[in-house]
Amino acid sequence: MKPKQNSAASVPIMDAEAIRRALRRIAHEIIEGNPKLESIVLAGIPSRGVEIARRIGTFISEIEKAQVETGVIDVAMHRDDVGTRKELPVVRASKLPVPLEDRTVIIVDDVLYTGRTVRAAMDAINSFGRPARIQLAVLIDRGHRELPIRPDYVGKNLPTATREQIQVRLQESDDEPDGVYLEKQ
Amino acid sequence: MTSRWTRKDLLGLRELSADEINFVLETTDAFKQVGTREIKKVPALRGKTLVNFFVEPSTRTRTSFELAAFRLSADVINIAATTSSLTKGETLKDTARNLEALHADIIVLRHSSAGASQFLANRLKASVINAGDGAHEHPTQALLDLYTIRERRGKIAGLHVAIIGDILFSRVARSNIFGLLKLGARVTLVGPSTLVPREFEKLGVEVSHKIEDILPNADVVNLLRIQHERQRREYFPGLGEYIRLFGLTKQRAKLLKPECLIMHPGPINRGVEIDSEIADGLQSVILDQVTNGLAVRMAVLYLCGGIAS
Secondary structure, eight states: OOOOOTTOEEEEEEEHHHHHHHHHHHHHHHHHHOSOGGGEEEEEOTTHHHHHHHHHHHHHHHHHSOOOEEEEOOOGGGOSOTTSBSSEEOOOOOBOOSOOBTOEEEEEEEEESSSHHHHHHHHHHHTTOOBSEEEEEEEEEOOOOSSSOOOSEEEEEOOOOTTOEEEEEOHHHHSSOOEEEEEEO | OOOEEOOSOBOOSTTSOHHHHHHHHHHHHHHHHHTTSSSOOOOTTTTOEEEEEESSOOSHHHHHHHHHHHHTTOEEEEEEGGGSGGGGTOOHHHHHHHHHHTTOSEEEEEESSTTHHHHHHHHOSSEEEEEEETTTBOHHHHHHHHHHHHHHHSOOTTOEEEEESOOTTOHHHHHHHHHHHHTTOEEEEESOTTTSOGGGGGGTOEEESOHHHHGGGOSEEEEOOOOTTTOOTTTOOOHHHHHHHHOBOHHHHTTSOTTOEEEOOSOOOBTTTBOHHHHTSTTBOHHHHHHHHHHHHHHHHHHHHTBOO
16 A cells, blocks of 8 residues: 555455455356347446456456457546646547447446546447447445446445545556555545 | 646647656547547537637648547637738737637647747636747647657657758757657757758757768658748758758668658658658658647647646
């Protein structure tokens, strides 16, 4: 973990094994809910959603001996708060197989909070084409939705206060051991 | 690399850090991808108004900014010098204040005076993008050149880039020199001593007056347009002599390494700085530059226009 301020307390919520089990269960649920596995595209939101999508895809191919496609969907240029920030983060190139017609796109992200990122992701996906359906898989659902959006696959439901923060760390994207932490300010 | 962008204006590459230049190039990757989507338009600048304010004539730069703005969902007004009140004696500052009173969010300025965009940026809340100011800078042209080199060669550091031709009054050359040096390239300016004086060495580049010495070891040659409409007799010997000494003819192109890129900011004077066949040849990336120019301008408008004012 990165050094914390003294006032912040960091509570471990999931360790590497818990994350592994949660993603493996999500893989099973995706297989169960989607008889046509070959139509699935796992679309990760940068940066950790991309890594989570890759891991779910690996689990699916281990369980079913079938490859599912994975892609990247960056939401920065579809957000609803452009022009309200003093600084802008880097935008990553999106990468989805086309055409998306008759495909099931599963948006994958680490934490579901207000739902605004997911709305932007759905908007972005539609500019690539018109998929048959869009679903949502998240490692953590922390509540506090501001839009009518709900996940189809959840690793862990974690009721939080708005002043708290969820930190997800993944070896590949953060160069730190896998873990989920709840930080109280 | 820096992970944040905080500038509302893009005035030149001289004031940007290597990190910031790389940040724009990386953002350009994302916007280039948008051009391959079924719907090539994103809502990033929805509700914003962009004014293309061109006090000097330009078709390709203006069109490129215009299409970039459309793809970002901004509204666009084009104002050319001949249609503006400038001919009636209105000052640049007054014109700009009028544009701001119309709630323009982004002003793309092409002007014959060096520093014109800086002048506006200092006075306006709107974002100001320099689309060429006198002989000073043309940052988006240099950014698209950098992007094209990086895309084709995978890197910029360590490459040897020759900029050939009409350099003395070239804002394209100046912006390219700043950008290339910051990203670690080796730069040689090539041309007649009147257009490429040794003074340029102070910027950290090499100067050569003999094109045959440079072509065999260049990784990129960037041929600038001979601005014959601007040339004055004392700088320029005449087109025939220029072609004989510095034109990239078929014969001279044989000196190039096979992987050397041939670039030109356009519009090309075919048969002057470059032979027609070479401009259309396999080493030429001139049309890639046009495509990448659109993506670079989308990235710049998104970054500068997306910052809270």
